[in-house]
Amino acid sequence: MEGSTPPWVLYVDLDAYYVSCELRDRPELRGRPVIVGPPPTEGPTRGVVLSASYEARPSGVRSAMPVAVAARLCPEAVWIPPDFAKYERVARDVRAVLRRHSPTVIPFSIDEAAVIVRGVDAEEARRVAASIQQELIEELALPASVGIARSRAIAKIATDRAKPAGIRLVLPWEAAAFLAPLPVRAIPGVGPKTEELLRGLGILTVGDLAGRKPSELMRALGSFAGELVSLARGEPREEPEGSDEPRSRSTDHTFARDVDRWEEIEETVRTLAGELASSLDRENLRYGTVGVAYRWADFSRSQRSRSLGAAREGSLPLTDAAVHLARELWDSERSSRRRPVRTVSVRTERFVPRTQRQVFLDDFW
Numbered sequence: 001m002e003g004s005t006p007p008w009v010l011y012v013d014l015d016a017y018y019v020s021c022e023l024r025d026r027p028e029l030r031g032r033p034v035i036v037g038p039p040p041t042e043g044p045t046r047g048v049v050l051s052a053s054y055e056a057r058p059s060g061v062r063s064a065m066p067v068a069v070a071a072r073l074c075p076e077a078v079w080i081p082p083d084f085a086k087y088e089r090v091a092r093d094v095r096a097v098l099r100r101h102s103p104t105v106i107p108f109s110i111d112e113a114a115v116i117v118r119g120v121d122a123e124e125a126r127r128v129a130a131s132i133q134q135e136l137i138e139e140l141a142l143p144a145s146v147g148i149a150r151s152r153a154i155a156k157i158a159t160d161r162a163k164p165a166g167i168r169l170v171l172p173w174e175a176a177a178f179l180a181p182l183p184v185r186a187i188p189g190v191g192p193k194t195e196e197l198l199r200g201l202g203i204l205t206v207g208d209l210a211g212r213k214p215s216e217l218m219r220a221l222g223s224f225a226g227e228l229v230s231l232a233r234g235e236p237r238e239e240p241e242g243s244d245e246p247r248s249r250s251t252d253h254t255f256a257r258d259v260d261r262w263e264e265i266e267e268t269v270r271t272l273a274g275e276l277a278s279s280l281d282r283e284n285l286r287y288g289t290v291g292v293a294y295r296w297a298d299f300s301r302s303q304r305s306r307s308l309g310a311a312r313e314g315s316l317p318l319t320d321a322a323v324h325l326a327r328e329l330w331d332s333e334r335s336s337r338r339r340p341v342r343t344v345s346v347r348t349e350r351f352v353p354r355t356q357r358q359v360f361l362d363d364f365w
């Protein structure tokens with residue numbers, strides 16, 4: 001019966017997204033090393049690579065790499081300056097395709113989304129994934145990889161293993177064995193710092209992590225320890241997928257010219273926070289976390305977020321927190337050369353309906 005089994009999470013990640021968007025307009029570049037980023041021959045070369053085609057990757061080119069390094073590694077690459085408005089436009093078409101396959105589509109970034117599919121067996125879930133891939137390629141000329149699992153975290157890890165253009169299905173009873181040989185960095189949220197910490201404890205693979213007790217790792221990792229160990233054992237703690245509550249909501253503004261004046265940034269942050277607060281208000285949602293992000297002139301990105309401790313509503317707490325975070329982030333880059341700012345965005349998370357007692361946030365504290 002529909003709903004009696006847990007849903008499948010189809011984690012869809014478009015391959016080399018910005019490059020794929022550009023190749024739609026310039027198909028003659030297919031099969032060649034293509035890099036989307038500020039071209040190193042034009043003006044200052046302190047920007048970073050945003051996306052590299054699979055043909056450029058064997059040379060060692062990766063996203064977020066300084067363009068000067070990428071140009072040295074892959075001198076034959078064709079450079080295309082980024083067009084974010086185009087990528088946003090195409091992303092809307094992608095979401096429309098995904099929504100044909102489920103009423104519940106949860107976007108996580110411009111090129112990643114989870115499609116929640118209910119009431120089908122594993123083979124049917126795999127067929128849905130294949131149709132999604134086929135429609136994205138035929139209608140939008142965009143290759144995608146899809147990971148399928150019962151949880152979002154494992155589906156995402158599976159997607160990374162399916163790239164490019166693959167499908168990877170992880171059945172619930174295979175999850176621990178699938179994860180065990182992977183490096184700890186394969187886990188979303190484990191960055192270089194956590195990797196270093198874990199290595200210090202003799203933990204290199206997800207399997208090593210699964211063999212530890214959360215209490216052994218508490219000192220190093222705090223409350224993240226329990227989450228990590230359950231995921232490593234193939235049983236991530238997640239909120240049930242597919243509730244219709246949004247997980248996060250954000251709004252952003254790209255300046256017509258890069259901005260290096262705090263007053264202008266602050267005014268924009270206030271406007272964005274106000275807009276966001278009124279849209280949450282219309283939906284009767286309170287928020288528990290506020291975040292701010294900048295995309296700098298060199299296209300690199302920094303973000304910072306803060307829990308408010310208890311769910312709030314209205315524009316005042318949101319605006320105060322957002323301005324504060326924006327200022328911290330701004331000051332932290334004072335000595336670096338990444339300024340000025342191209343885009344600023346304000347985000348909220350941890351929503352609680354206004355009618356409901358806020359159990360999880362109280363528990364959280």
Ligand SMILES: [Mg+2]
Nearest residue numbers: 013014015111
């Ligand atoms: Mg991608």
